[in-house]
Amino acid sequence: MSAELICVGTELLLGDILNSNAQYLAQEFAILGIPHYYQSVVGDNIGRVHQVIDQACQRSSILVFTGGLGPTPDDLTTEAIASYFNAPLIEDPDVLQDIKDKFNAMGRVMSPSNCKQALIPQGASVLPNPSGTAPGMIWQPRSNLTILTFPGVPSEMKRMWQETAVTFLKQLGWGQEIIYSRLMKFRGIGESALAEKVGDLLNLSNPTVAPYASLGEVKLRVSAKAPDETAALALIEPIALKIQEIAGLDYFGSDKDTLASVVGQLLREAKQTLSVAESCTGGGLGEMITTISGSSDYFYGGVISYDNRVKVALLDVNQQDLEQFGAVSHTVAQQMALGVKNKLKTDWGISITGIAGPGGGSEEKPVGLVYIGWATPESTTFASEYRLGQNRERETIRYISACLALDGLRRLLIEKLEKNVINSTLLL
Amino acid sequence: MSAELICVGTELLLGDILNSNAQYLAQEFAILGIPHYYQSVVGDNIGRVHQVIDQACQRSSILVFTGGLGPTPDDLTTEAIASYFNAPLIEDPDVLQDIKDKFNAMGRVMSPSNCKQALIPQGASVLPNPSGTAPGMIWQPRSNLTILTFPGVPSEMKRMWQETAVTFLKQLGWGQEIIYSRLMKFRGIGESALAEKVGDLLNLSNPTVAPYASLGEVKLRVSAKAPDETAALALIEPIALKIQEIAGLDYFGSDKDTLASVVGQLLREAKQTLSVAESCTGGGLGEMITTISGSSDYFYGGVISYDNRVKVALLDVNQQDLEQFGAVSHTVAQQMALGVKNKLKTDWGISITGIAGPGGGSEEKPVGLVYIGWATPESTTFASEYRLGQNRERETIRYISACLALDGLRRLLIEKLEKNVINSTLLL
Numbered sequence: 001m002s003a004e005l006i007c008v009g010t011e012l013l014l015g016d017i018l019n020s021n022a023q024y025l026a027q028e029f030a031i032l033g034i035p036h037y038y039q040s041v042v043g044d045n046i047g048r049v050h051q052v053i054d055q056a057c058q059r060s061s062i063l064v065f066t067g068g069l070g071p072t073p074d075d076l077t078t079e080a081i082a083s084y085f086n087a088p089l090i091e092d093p094d095v096l097q098d099i100k101d102k103f104n105a106m107g108r109v110m111s112p113s114n115c116k117q118a119l120i121p122q123g124a125s126v127l128p129n130p131s132g133t134a135p136g137m138i139w140q141p142r143s144n145l146t147i148l149t150f151p152g153v154p155s156e157m158k159r160m161w162q163e164t165a166v167t168f169l170k171q172l173g174w175g176q177e178i179i180y181s182r183l184m185k186f187r188g189i190g191e192s193a194l195a196e197k198v199g200d201l202l203n204l205s206n207p208t209v210a211p212y213a214s215l216g217e218v219k220l221r222v223s224a225k226a227p228d229e230t231a232a233l234a235l236i237e238p239i240a241l242k243i244q245e246i247a248g249l250d251y252f253g254s255d256k257d258t259l260a261s262v263v264g265q266l267l268r269e270a271k272q273t274l275s276v277a278e279s280c281t282g283g284g285l286g287e288m289i290t291t292i293s294g295s296s297d298y299f300y301g302g303v304i305s306y307d308n309r310v311k312v313a314l315l316d317v318n319q320q321d322l323e324q325f326g327a328v329s330h331t332v333a334q335q336m337a338l339g340v341k342n343k344l345k346t347d348w349g350i351s352i353t354g355i356a357g358p359g360g361g362s363e364e365k366p367v368g369l370v371y372i373g374w375a376t377p378e379s380t381t382f383a384s385e386y387r388l389g390q391n392r393e394r395e396t397i398r399y400i401s402a403c404l405a406l407d408g409l410r411r412l413l414i415e416k417l418e419k420n421v422i423n424s425t426l427l428l
Numbered sequence: 429m430s431a432e433l434i435c436v437g438t439e440l441l442l443g444d445i446l447n448s449n450a451q452y453l454a455q456e457f458a459i460l461g462i463p464h465y466y467q468s469v470v471g472d473n474i475g476r477v478h479q480v481i482d483q484a485c486q487r488s489s490i491l492v493f494t495g496g497l498g499p500t501p502d503d504l505t506t507e508a509i510a511s512y513f514n515a516p517l518i519e520d521p522d523v524l525q526d527i528k529d530k531f532n533a534m535g536r537v538m539s540p541s542n543c544k545q546a547l548i549p550q551g552a553s554v555l556p557n558p559s560g561t562a563p564g565m566i567w568q569p570r571s572n573l574t575i576l577t578f579p580g581v582p583s584e585m586k587r588m589w590q591e592t593a594v595t596f597l598k599q600l601g602w603g604q605e606i607i608y609s610r611l612m613k614f615r616g617i618g619e620s621a622l623a624e625k626v627g628d629l630l631n632l633s634n635p636t637v638a639p640y641a642s643l644g645e646v647k648l649r650v651s652a653k654a655p656d657e658t659a660a661l662a663l664i665e666p667i668a669l670k671i672q673e674i675a676g677l678d679y680f681g682s683d684k685d686t687l688a689s690v691v692g693q694l695l696r697e698a699k700q701t702l703s704v705a706e707s708c709t710g711g712g713l714g715e716m717i718t719t720i721s722g723s724s725d726y727f728y729g730g731v732i733s734y735d736n737r738v739k740v741a742l743l744d745v746n747q748q749d750l751e752q753f754g755a756v757s758h759t760v761a762q763q764m765a766l767g768v769k770n771k772l773k774t775d776w777g778i779s780i781t782g783i784a785g786p787g788g789g790s791e792e793k794p795v796g797l798v799y800i801g802w803a804t805p806e807s808t809t810f811a812s813e814y815r816l817g818q819n820r821e822r823e824t825i826r827y828i829s830a831c832l833a834l835d836g837l838r839r840l841l842i843e844k845l846e847k848n849v850i851n852s853t854l855l856l
Binding site: 012013014015017018019020022023024025026027028029030036037038039040041042043045048051052055059181183190191192193195196202210211212213221223276278280281282283284285286287288289290291293294295296299300301302303304305306307309310313314343344345356357358359360387389391392393394395396398 | 438439440441442443444445446447448450451452453454455456457458464465466467468469470471473476479480483487498499500501502530533534535536539541542558559581583704706708709710711712713714715716717718719721722723724727728729730731732733734735737738741742771772773784785786787788822823826
């Protein structure tokens, strides 16, 4: 027993639109605990839709269609399904009236082509569409096979799914068991290294543990199947804790946590404030920190010192050091961090200076070379060198740099909070 | 002869990620004129991948795979393809060396599990991955069937597609008739208003003109079908020009142009420099400007004045005005723009101060209220008020604010360049 998704629409095959419906419905299947092994996309063509149905109904017991329910001739999902199962199409008078009423309410006259949207296969039930003119259907054309159709417009599909389909599927017995997941996030460790560390946990069956890699971040999804959320959490918690112990400081948060939210929380805990000095990121670090609403409690601001003159004038970077070591150097990174901390009177200062490319690199200082500096509440400064790779894109280098800066601060704050050596010079 | 797309990854079936690769590759098939009738998504399971291959190779002559090329045990695309066609997997020493080199360059040690990424089916050619460790392959396991594999990471897949796959497909004879498009971009006009202005041009058949709306930006795609790019351009140019005339200043660029690149170009033309003062955007405007490589020629930097103390200390905002009018006001926006211009000694200064929400709004100053200030080379200052809507998300309000600030500068620069009243105080 599993559900299969069939998205009908030539616009998907032309790449005109992104298939966000597929992601939404996949998540919904997971929540209801319905196994989901296949998705297909097919154009507005009866023969090809038949071919997809032919295979899908051999391997899946619930077929969910999106798209192709509109009034134009190329909308032929209902027709294709009916003809595949040799069922005649019947005009539903209530649906027709509903479509007419909706046109009236908008002050428009229904065009004859809309009549088509009132046709459903004999034996099917209407799945009402409260926000649009295209209703869907729920149909069991033979035993052990249920078909649901939805329009392609995401907002209409989602509302119909939530208001009618979910109830129907629960009546069929689905959703007795849910799949509940926790997404654990890591920095400073690669996907393969983490997988090796976690080892046997990757072979568990309930909860399952699966690794994902995204830009500069590795994730483990811990998913449990259980009658409800509480029971699922009881399965997830001990495994998550074990992983957290194994990963140590490389684990930074779960689910909606971001580096910016975690650092913000730590700064609140420590009652400390932060400012930033940015060269190659051009404001991206400040932007990242201020994605968090309420970040003004601990983030005072910063200086975008893209030009060297700004480094000297606003951050008190030493002109001679700039000339001797260059703007992209340990020394200048440290001076920038201390400069912004002093200028903005915050506990912490972070700085980023590097070569984001694609231009500006040299043999000695290649594209991807980035120095990140930190100034602590005690005005100690230090900087780290990163070589992020000459082949990486400008935006990737900038994004990873901002993440590294925040991740460094996160580790420093945790260390200080654990050692209880927090020394708040500027209480809020 | 047609191409079929097979995306492998349980994360797609769980709805963890959006299948943006499918849209990208669909567009690329269209550009090359390759018919594309089916897409499938299947999980990390050899039996199911075999089943999908089995059907796909009966109806399509090019199978393009994405995903499942990573180092972990659940990455099994290559293995599944090889075993379906009964081909042994061979370790490619060059690929293995390349992976080792990449780990070395990052200062990390290759894990044993990464060796797997150097395995390719006997007879296949490596499709190199310049940005990551997972290479793809190009393989003709039998006549009239070509298989291409790509990693699931979009940036890696796109680069490999453009740098290697396109050339290969053209050698196979594809791309004889191409579909070539120009994406025209507009600001300051809605989708329906632009569609009405453009009128009958929307009914053309070659080139076609189709509207798209995205965040704060409207686009028209002008697409022509022709034997080559030159012929396509000859069809597109006159229509694009007509649209440009109709839209006037609301048209800002095409294709890869962004507000940041267009403003950068105008500043270069005028030989003028820019700095920014940001409150609610927290660095997002500077980040946007510095997405352009070489922006250091005209962008000196800025001040992130998230806290009011920074506005006073670094931007010379008047403390009394701050108290009387509030930080989110015409007056403070103008003082911020002039302050940063003076402090950083640039021709232009732009400022943003607003309430991005979700907290911090009041009846008088609701979420979405944003003031943008501009200081001209003559030190004239002015500010505009925008009400971006209380129901919009924080990130949307911040993004649109940065766009509005740049779009305002764009219009000012064009006006000045046209009137020839450019007065450069700071030649580079």
